[in-house]
Structure formats: C-alpha cells, structure tokens
Amino acid sequence: MMMKYKIIFCAVILITPVTFANLPPLDTLNSGVFTQSLKNLPDEFDNIEEIIFVQRGGYEDPHWYANIGYFCDNENDPAYTTGAQLCKLNLKTGKITIMLETAQGCIRDPKVHYDAEKIIFAWRKDGLRHYDLYEIDIDGSNIRQITSGPFDDYEPEYLPDGGIVFVSTRARRWVGCWMTQVGTIHRCDGDGKNIKMLSCNIEHDNTPSVLPNGQILYMRWEYVDRSQVEYHHLWTMNPDGTNQEIYYGNEVSWGVFLSCRPIPNDERVMGIYSPGHGHRDQYGWLSFFSRKYGPDDPRGLEHIIFPWGKGMLADPWPFSTETVLAAELGKSRLVFVTKNKNDAKYTPYAIYEIKNNDKKWLTQSPRPIMKRPRERIIPTRSDSASSTGMHILVDIYNSQNLKGIKRGEIKKLLIIEILPKPVNFSGGPDTLSWLGSFNLERILGTIPVESDGSAYFELPANRPIFYVALDENDLSCRRMQSFTCVRPGDTMACIGCHNSRNHSNTNAGGARRIKAIQRSPSKIKKIEGIAGVPDFMRDVQPVLNKYCIRCHNTEDRKGRLSLEGDMSVTYSISYYSLAIRSQIGDGRNGLGNQPPRSLGSSASALLRKLEGSHHNAKASREDWLKVWAWTEAAAPFCGTYGGLRNQKQQNTKAGVFANRAGGVLQKRCYSCHKPDGKGSSNRLVEAFDWDERRKFIDRPTGRHERLVLKDDPARYFSWNVLINATRPEKSAVLLAPLAKEAGGWEACPDVFKSKDDPGYKIMSAA
Structure with missing residues (x-):
C-alpha cells in the first residue's frame, strides 16, 4: 500500500489563513543580504545589476512533482503551498524589492525574457486552485495574464520563435503510482493563444529549457515495463514537438534530472540530480550532464559535491562551468557557486538568506536580469491537419x-x-x-x-x-x-x-x-x-x-x-x-x-x-x-482504470479477516506461521522484506522491484491464496487446519478436529 503524506502545512494554512501581515516584512528581507558576498561576486556578475527570485512556502509531499492540484482521495486537500513573493535583489546596493506578493495563493517559476524587459511566471491567485501564466514588466508594472482555464500551467520558458513552452495538466491524466495530477510539455504563442500539447507522456515532464540548437531540453519520467521510481531523465524535442529523443540517462537508474540548462561555451548542460526518486521542491546535487560518450554512459554524469555536505541546491543558472547562481535548501538561501582555483573544488557563497524564517519559507528560481541571444529557430515539421x-x-x-x-x-x-x-x-x-x-x-x-x-x-x-x-x-x-x-x-x-x-x-x-x-x-x-x-x-x-x-x-x-x-x-x-x-x-x-x-x-x-x-x-x-x-499487454488483472481501489480500500480486506480472527490466529496459527518470522518459509505474509529477498536473487535488481523467489512463501501463505471470497467455505485458511474426516486438508495437524471447534467457527464467520 502506498502511504499518503498528509499536507500538514497546508492544513494549518486552511485553518489559520495567511495574511499580508504574516509575510516577512521588507526590513527583515533586507537584513538577510550578505553584503560581503555582494562585494566579492565573480567576474561573470560584472554586468548584472539585479536578479529576480521567488520566496514561498515549501511543499510537504516528498515527491518532486506533487506540488499542483489536489490529492485524488480528497479534492479539498491541495498539494500546492500557500503564500509567496516575487522579488528583485539589487547586487550593487543590496536592496530587496517585492514586485508581487500573494497571501493565500502562490508564485513560482519566474523566467526573464531575452530582451530583459519582462518576466514570465506561474501565479495561483488568492482563492483560486490553479496556476496560470502571467507576465510582468521588469519594473513591476503592466501585469498581464497569458493562459487561463481549469488547469495548472507552470514551469514556463521563453522560446526563440516568440512562443512559450510550459508544463500543464491540460492532458487530464493522473500519476500512475501516486495520487496527484500529471503535467506534460505544452506550448503557446507569446500572447497565450494557440495552445498545443507537445508531449504525449502519461507521466510527468518537468523543467523545460532551450538548448543552443533550438531544441527543448526537459525531464521525462516514464516506466514502461519497468520500475516506477528509477527512470526520470533528460530528453529533447523540437519546439513543435517533433524529434523526441533521449538526451541522457534513459537507462541510468535512481535519480531525477531537473532544471538542466546549457552552459555557455561548453557541450555539457548543468542541472540538478535529485537523488533516488527525487526530493520535494526539486532540490538535489549540482551536476554536469554530457551526451558526448552516448546517452547512457556513466561518464556523462558528474556530480559537484560541496565540502559542506551533499550540496542540496535547486534552480541553477550557469554563467560558466565555474560559476553558478542557485537556491540552497538548508537555510533558504540564494548562493553563487564558484570553482576554487587552488583545489578545483566548488564552494557556495551566500548572497541572501530569509531571516527570522519561522514560516520555513524557501528561496527559489534565482535568475539574472540580463539580455541574452536567442537560440536557433527550428522550422515546424508537424502538420496539425494530419492524424x-x-x-x-x-x-x-x-x-x-x-x-x-x-x-x-x-x-x-x-x-x-x-x-x-x-x-x-x-x-x-x-x-x-x-x-x-x-x-x-x-x-x-x-x-x-x-x-x-x-x-x-x-x-x-x-x-x-x-x-x-x-x-x-x-x-x-x-x-x-x-x-x-x-x-x-x-x-x-x-x-x-x-x-x-x-x-x-x-x-x-x-x-x-x-x-x-x-x-x-x-x-x-x-x-x-x-x-x-x-x-x-x-x-x-x-x-x-x-x-x-x-x-x-x-x-x-x-x-x-x-x-x-x-x-x-x-x-x-x-x-x-x-x-x-x-x-x-x-x-x-x-x-x-x-x-x-x-x-x-x-x-x-x-x-x-x-x-x-x-x-x-x-x-x-x-x-x-x-x-x-x-x-x-503487461498481464493486467483488471483491464480498466475503473477497477483501481481507492486509498481506504487498497489493503483492508485481508486486514478485516485478521482483525476479526486475530485471537484464533494468535493462539492456533502463529506458533508455526509467525508473521515476523524472518527466514521462515511458512510465515503468514504477502511478501517479506525486499532486502531479505534480494539475498536469494543472483541478478541486478531495482531498488523497489517486486522480487519473487523460486519457491516463494507467499505462494502458499499470502491472504490472496488463503482467503476465498467467492466460496468462503473453500478458503485455504479454513481447510488447511481442518481434519480430513471433517472435510479439510489436515495440512496443519491437530488444529481443528471438526467444524464445531469454537476457533473454526470464529474464523469461518470472519
């Protein structure tokens, strides 16, 4: 059973709504600027006067993607967070300017346009349930809505042809292995018109960016006939959705490749390797990704491990292979990361930190306000008239x-x-x-x-x-x-x-x-x-x-x-x-x-x-x-998604029997069939510890692979074979301990001599 992580922070917000008075005041924000770091910025910052960033509440669900919409078992249980500010930091003066704030909505994913005159971002306004895309001029004026509708539109990026690529839930699908909605790659014109779905993924796409050749680079999660927690890697497509192919890592297991961007004058891209099945808020290890050796060669992945630990960063903006702007998790900081000249290691230096952060807000998405050249424009190959x-x-x-x-x-x-x-x-x-x-x-x-x-x-x-x-x-x-x-x-x-x-x-x-x-x-x-x-x-x-x-x-x-x-x-x-x-x-x-x-x-x-x-x-x-x-066709038991169990039903039927017959099981069965009997081949279990099973497997296995042994104890002692719900009297859990002369199998001797045994009657009624 998949255990749901309750959104404790959001639940508190619903009971005690955030007001503007609760938001960190401007003077508190300014006190978080590290003026010494601003005086010692690397040369790459010389022509950059300001950066933008967002600060907002963190997500409670541990999945990197569960931050939009609501949980399927309760439409009033949102996955998103509440309260946010879109800010500017002047690197010359240290002044913080709040461009936009929301008390009960949220702001996320700001990106600066090529001409450095406007910003696009996702905004869930106060009282609304969905993110729409908005633009705002760099001076904080002229806010305008780009997309609308009962969907979440987020993680936008400007395209060189004047369009916008973004992630959206418009495909109306749900995560196969979790309780939230799916977002996939879409695009629209610069004014929000002509929205098209580019990706046909049934799981999440995330964090699109644009490569110098004009292609869209993005994270694609998929699990076709393989583990749902191990494969979420870098793919590319043309801006019209054609030419979808692996960039790096489709056979590299156990990591989520997020927020990757090209590095100027380098064949590699830089991004976040979020370890395992990913980290909430898309944090992870700053890493280089290269396809020079092939799309799955381990030499193509290089982690940058900081001296102060695992280096949990997010939203990197690489100026070069040696200087990066990013957000840091531990103390909700904005940092620049630079390569040391003496030992070639990378060290982060804080330039801003949220002070008095009792609300445990995060800093996210730092981006320099700078002009940059457009990437190559790739001609359209797709013909919407064809099917x-x-x-x-x-x-x-x-x-x-x-x-x-x-x-x-x-x-x-x-x-x-x-x-x-x-x-x-x-x-x-x-x-x-x-x-x-x-x-x-x-x-x-x-x-x-x-x-x-x-x-x-x-x-x-x-x-x-x-x-x-x-x-x-x-x-x-x-x-x-x-x-x-x-x-x-x-x-x-x-x-x-x-x-x-x-x-x-x-x-x-x-x-x-x-x-x-x-x-x-x-x-x-x-x-x-x-x-x-x-x-x-x-x-x-x-x-x-x-x-x-x-x-x-x-x-x-x-x-x-x-x-x-x-x-x-x-x-x-x-x-x-x-x-x-x-x-x-x-x-x-x-x-x-x-x-x-x-x-x-x-x-x-x-x-x-x-x-x-x-x-x-x-x-x-x-x-x-x-x-x-x-x-x-993957050998399904039920050939329709309508057959899925709901969260409360998913693992309870066997529990009902075990609860009702628990006393009898304890006294008459568990002396041999111990539920916690490690190493026992006859325990009453559905499956035992994966690591225990893995000792008997002589091949590489996935971290969450459903391992089945040659003579698996569950073939005889799972509730799925012990209980017959169609003909309860034919249940193995009743017949195995029942004497042959009473119509049983007597596989477990000296348990029930007849059907009149009080224990048998309790189990039969259960």
Whole structure:
C-alpha cells in the first residue's frame, strides 16, 4: 500500500489563513543580504545589476512533482503551498524589492525574457486552485495574464520563435503510482493563444529549457515495463514537438534530472540530480550532464559535491562551468557557486538568506536580469491537419542488448499503446496488477520487418507507443521498455533500438539500400480474435477453465495450486497464483533494458504449458492468442482504470479477516506461521522484506522491484491464496487446519478436529 503524506502545512494554512501581515516584512528581507558576498561576486556578475527570485512556502509531499492540484482521495486537500513573493535583489546596493506578493495563493517559476524587459511566471491567485501564466514588466508594472482555464500551467520558458513552452495538466491524466495530477510539455504563442500539447507522456515532464540548437531540453519520467521510481531523465524535442529523443540517462537508474540548462561555451548542460526518486521542491546535487560518450554512459554524469555536505541546491543558472547562481535548501538561501582555483573544488557563497524564517519559507528560481541571444529557430515539421505520422526503422539489429538474436530472426513489430490514467483512486496498482505494471497497454497490431532489419510504417499521432520485436512464432525477442511518439504529419527515423549513437548505422547508402522505404509505409495490421486491452477474468480465466482446472482446483490441489476463478481479497486466486509462481513473464516492475526473451511471451511459463508441454494441455490457436495478447499487454488483472481501489480500500480486506480472527490466529496459527518470522518459509505474509529477498536473487535488481523467489512463501501463505471470497467455505485458511474426516486438508495437524471447534467457527464467520 502506498502511504499518503498528509499536507500538514497546508492544513494549518486552511485553518489559520495567511495574511499580508504574516509575510516577512521588507526590513527583515533586507537584513538577510550578505553584503560581503555582494562585494566579492565573480567576474561573470560584472554586468548584472539585479536578479529576480521567488520566496514561498515549501511543499510537504516528498515527491518532486506533487506540488499542483489536489490529492485524488480528497479534492479539498491541495498539494500546492500557500503564500509567496516575487522579488528583485539589487547586487550593487543590496536592496530587496517585492514586485508581487500573494497571501493565500502562490508564485513560482519566474523566467526573464531575452530582451530583459519582462518576466514570465506561474501565479495561483488568492482563492483560486490553479496556476496560470502571467507576465510582468521588469519594473513591476503592466501585469498581464497569458493562459487561463481549469488547469495548472507552470514551469514556463521563453522560446526563440516568440512562443512559450510550459508544463500543464491540460492532458487530464493522473500519476500512475501516486495520487496527484500529471503535467506534460505544452506550448503557446507569446500572447497565450494557440495552445498545443507537445508531449504525449502519461507521466510527468518537468523543467523545460532551450538548448543552443533550438531544441527543448526537459525531464521525462516514464516506466514502461519497468520500475516506477528509477527512470526520470533528460530528453529533447523540437519546439513543435517533433524529434523526441533521449538526451541522457534513459537507462541510468535512481535519480531525477531537473532544471538542466546549457552552459555557455561548453557541450555539457548543468542541472540538478535529485537523488533516488527525487526530493520535494526539486532540490538535489549540482551536476554536469554530457551526451558526448552516448546517452547512457556513466561518464556523462558528474556530480559537484560541496565540502559542506551533499550540496542540496535547486534552480541553477550557469554563467560558466565555474560559476553558478542557485537556491540552497538548508537555510533558504540564494548562493553563487564558484570553482576554487587552488583545489578545483566548488564552494557556495551566500548572497541572501530569509531571516527570522519561522514560516520555513524557501528561496527559489534565482535568475539574472540580463539580455541574452536567442537560440536557433527550428522550422515546424508537424502538420496539425494530419492524424498520423511515419516511422522509419533503419536496422533493428543495429541495437544494444540483442545477444542471441540472429539477423533475420525478427519478423514483425508488435505495436502497443500505453494508456494514460484518466481517473485516480489511490497511489497503487491494485487491481490493475499485483505489484506489476501501473499502466494499461493496448495492442494496436503488427507491422512487418524486412529481411535487412528495416521497417517503414504509419502510426497514430500524439500517442505513447512502444514496440515488441516478434519472431516467426509471434514470440517476443525484445521489448522496448520505453515509448516513442510521432507528431501529426511528421516522419521520424531511428537507426536501431537502444543503440549507442556513437557509430553510424550498417544499413544505409550505397549497395545496401533500405528495403522498407522502397515501398509505401505499412499500415498496422489488427490481430483478430484478441482484445485490445486484455482483462484476466474475461480473456484468460475461460482458457484456464478449459485446460487447467481439471487438475488445479480446490478439491484436487495438484501442485498445491488452484486455478479456478474464485476471488480472494484483491484478485482472483488464479491470477495471484500465476504471478507469485512466476508463470507470466511480465517483469515484476524491475530494471530497464532487460535481455532478449526475458520479458513477455518468450518468458511466459504459462504459454509454454499451453503449447502442450504440461500434461498435454495444448490450447487451440484462438485460446493461445488470448493468453499471448494478455501477456504482451503487461498481464493486467483488471483491464480498466475503473477497477483501481481507492486509498481506504487498497489493503483492508485481508486486514478485516485478521482483525476479526486475530485471537484464533494468535493462539492456533502463529506458533508455526509467525508473521515476523524472518527466514521462515511458512510465515503468514504477502511478501517479506525486499532486502531479505534480494539475498536469494543472483541478478541486478531495482531498488523497489517486486522480487519473487523460486519457491516463494507467499505462494502458499499470502491472504490472496488463503482467503476465498467467492466460496468462503473453500478458503485455504479454513481447510488447511481442518481434519480430513471433517472435510479439510489436515495440512496443519491437530488444529481443528471438526467444524464445531469454537476457533473454526470464529474464523469461518470472519
């Protein structure tokens, strides 16, 4: 169960509203200026007279993104903070000017225009629930609204073509693994008109900036068939949304790359590496990011660790590789960071700090007021009149991690769309999957791959799509574990899959012409007889009923396994049993870039059994395809987001039984099945400590990967197999301790001699 962090600060604000009298007064602000630091600013500040910044309340939710909208279980529980000021600091005089302030709203993300005459920022006005974009002249006059509507628009950045790129919740989707709304990359004209969604991500995009070549650099979080907490890295796109590709780190786990900007006269960018699954308020370690060695080479990431600790900074503005303006977390300071000449280490120097900070406000988003050249303007390639785009794959064999896959072995690409989450009831995957995918996937069909490894095909535009390479038997050779997107009317090309990008492709020009582009683009061929979005009970359980339950039922219990469709506390017993026995091949929410044939249909033990290898249980092609499609679509239990549990329901059904029967369990069961019995193979648990499990795994694992052991105790002692909610009298928790002559299994001897035992009656009634 995902535990929700309550917004204690916001709750206090709602009870005792902030007034202007509560805001830090001007004289208090001025007392926080470090005049000695201002006298010793690096040379890069010589032509800069003022900087802007925001000071505001901090967020309470620990996630870096949970700072807009509200929590899904209570629309009156906001994720945003309250109270803020947009300020200017004169570096020559030390004077602080409050340009704009709000008592019960908030101000965030100010950026200075190229001509240094205006500022764009996100403002949630007093009494409103959403951020809109506003501009203000540099002297504090002429405030004007740019965007409006029942959405959050934030993290804006000026574009060289006169437009604005920003993050917005206009796509109307929710975080798959948490309780808040999703923001993705959008753009609009300079006056707020012509708003367009550029990113089709179903999770968060954040902190866009512009590279010298005119592309947008941004953080993209995604978890396609992999862990939800490990992959949030740098991507680029053109200002019209075309040419979306990895910049750095899509296979680098355990860090969030935020607020990255180009460094003048250097090929690297500088930004924040927010460790792990990220830090609230987007703080982290100041770092360099380079794609010189390839998009995933560890040499491309260099942390700047300060002598005074982990260096938790935010919102850096690099003047050079040696001088940076930033916000510091520990004491709510603005700092400049400079490289020491004697030891080449970096040291922060405070230039401003909030004094008497009893409200625990933060300083954020320092930006110099300075003119700067516009970046290159990239011509538009997208055509909004079209509903499709094209993709050219030059050579699928020009790919990393294809060991064991021979040239010519891949015959098709399976095209799958990841579906956004339009409703939300909790921060977990129940009942979509048992600790597997948080997302639903829709199978669109297949396209052919030529003998030279090339493919040319049409895709629906503006949808998150990924591919599965299939062999001649329709078994998965390799899954993408990321997604791509084509823009309307555009043609996208790639030379291979997960390639290093440090060498040319082997299937271009001269004698070796690319076969696929010698013909018209392939249309996606629909697969007959399968559901686009599979559902276990609708599509798979009937197949189990036909081929499996004659042996694997409650009565015969072959292999101590029932594959009947009875429901347990959250899932059907059959679904949970297949998952905990590693019969599916869905990856269990682990690391990315998995080896060939380790995910999907090639890794499915259930499909192998249905091919006749298991006691002649050979399924028809029609039935096999249903299970195949379900496997390739991430093996969901429930095929609709409407099946998600709400926060209060998510983990309570088993708790109800344990509470009602707790006394009996304590006296009659826990002497053997100890809930806290470390190392015990028969404890009554759903899952035990991940670190304890990890000792038995001989491969790299994700930090939050749902590890399943070869002979996992949960296959016998989870509430999801012990309780039968459809036929309670068939519950294993009742039959296992009941004597055979009384109709039980007597797997636990000398517990219940008959159904008249008071303990049995209490457990049965529970």
